[in-house]
Amino acid sequence: MKNFHKKFENDRFDLEYDVDGLVYKINSLELQKRLGFTANSPRWAIAHKFSADSAYSQIRDISIQVGRTGALTPVARIKPVNIGGVVVSNATLHNEDEIIRKDIRIGDTVKVERAGDVIPHVILVDLKKREKKSKKFIFPNNCPSCGAETIKEFNKTTKKHDAVRRCTNEGYDCEKIAIEKIKHFISKDAMNIDGLGKKVVENFWDLNLIRFPQDIYNLDYDKISNLEGWGDLSVSNLKYSIDQSKKVSLDKFLYAIGIRHIGIENAKLLAEHVKSIKNLIILVNKNKLNEFLDIDGIGETQINSLKTFFEKKSNYKIIEKLSSILNISDLKLNKDGKLLNNTFMFTGKLSNMSRAEAKSLIEENSGSVVSSVNKKLNYLIIGEKPTKRKVEEAKKLGIKILSQKEWLNLLN
């Protein structure tokens, strides 16, 4: 594969189209089925990119973008330059630490790299070309959108401060964050409102038509049909796709509201656990979000993020409003599998099977996998070299202990 990759990388310039790499795939449909998918991609295919193209250019300015989670990303506005056939005029500088480490300044001549769909980034400064009067770039301490204080969060796991600086105004009080949150809400994997693109969201924001996600369901269509670029057909298409989005599954909805650290996969786990939006609101009101710690895959980071989210009255109100407008259906669970209402936990290495495959096998059969030994656990499945403590705890609680073979027999 490596030899083929090398040869193809050299030959690619003779092609009539742009390629940025190769994809290797498992050439057995049977094995592909067993490997399955992660939230974003198949486990049976992997990309191998070609090395990137690069060019030198000068930084005209550095601006700070504010993302959906409040992250401040510095972007270099560079003199337009052709890199591998594409004209590049913006390059990311990643974060504050990166600017300090490379001492990147306005006016500097820098090497910019571009590979495929990835955003071009600055890799080094040509110090020989630096002007004598050039000054260090000072990263702002306040959010350029709302003026709030910014912080670098402390990561308990790595015991270090984050490299990313964030606006502390998490929520809809910061204009840039609010716009990004609404763009996320309508995106394909979330509410999937395809008549309402990112540009339209920005436009509607400027016209004061939207401030919160729920405003999407209360648009003034008469006003919109009088706007430039809108006709009867496009307005009725917009209305149609907004109406269509009102019917949504719980997991998609939980992903759409954009709680930090709750991606597609985690939203699914939460939805499977709470089963309905009502139950979630009850848990929030009773201060019982800690029970999510039982879910395999949900940890303290996610719980804390959920707590922070719901502590904000405005967020709580958005959920209430949206759940009265939308028809949020419970997660479709396979309810006729052999393992229905049974919980499992693994310890030790399984033979001929990955943990991910074992987990999806249980879920396909309506069972669920948990992450700790407690009274709610029905079966502990033991592989090679199990954790002693878990086995002993299970014995104490009278939980059934199965070997991998015994477990597979349950399925047959």
Ligand SMILES: [Zn+2]
């Ligand atoms: Zn802000």
